Amino acid sequence: QVHVVESGGGSVQAGGSLRLSCAASGFSPNVNRFMGWFRQTPGKKREGLATIATDGGAIDYADSVYGRFTISRDKGRDTVYLEMNNLKPEDTDIYYCAAVRIFRAGWSEPIAWQYWGQGTQVTVSS
Numbered sequence: 001q002v003h004v005v006e007s008g009g010g011s012v013q014a015g016g017s018l019r020l021s022c023a024a025s026g027f028s029p030n031v032n033r034f035m036g037w038f039r040q041t042p043g044k045k046r047e048g049l050a051t052i053a054t055d056g057g058a059i060d061y062a063d064s065v066y067g068r069f070t071i072s073r074d075k076g077r078d079t080v081y082l083e084m085n086n087l088k089p090e091d092t093d094i095y096y097c098a099a100v101r102i103f104r105a106g107w108s109e110p111i112a113w114q115y116w117g118q119g120t121q122v123t124v125s126s
Contacts (some may be wrong), residue, residue: 002115003087009120018123019084022097022117024078034058034101035080036113037071039093046096048108052080062108064071087124095121
């Protein structure tokens with residue numbers, strides 16, 4: 001059984017930083033280990049933020065976070081991080097980790113991912 005668990009959310013003032021972590025486990029040996037980060041405000045579409053391939057390559061970002069957020073992963077492990085700098089009040093959201101790409105849509109589309117974590121709240125105050 002696959003488990004995807006995020007941690008590291010919290011409250012910070014505008015201009016501050018947070019680091020989110022995501023630990024995944026239980027994968028079958030032959031599936032890809034692409035992982036990604038999304039965020040969502042209740043009632044709105046889940047927004048793709050960043051993605052990283054199994055080997056740590058193929059990194060891509062949404063324009064909204066490019067230059068402020070950095071995705072990384074532990075080499076050889078299914079643990080990924082999202083370093084978030086210069087946070088803004090509009091970054092307030094629930095942040096989700098996604099794992100295992102389904103190559104039927106671009107990475108920023110929620111339907112392109114098979115497994116999801118439960119989410120972690122990030123709140124940025126002005």
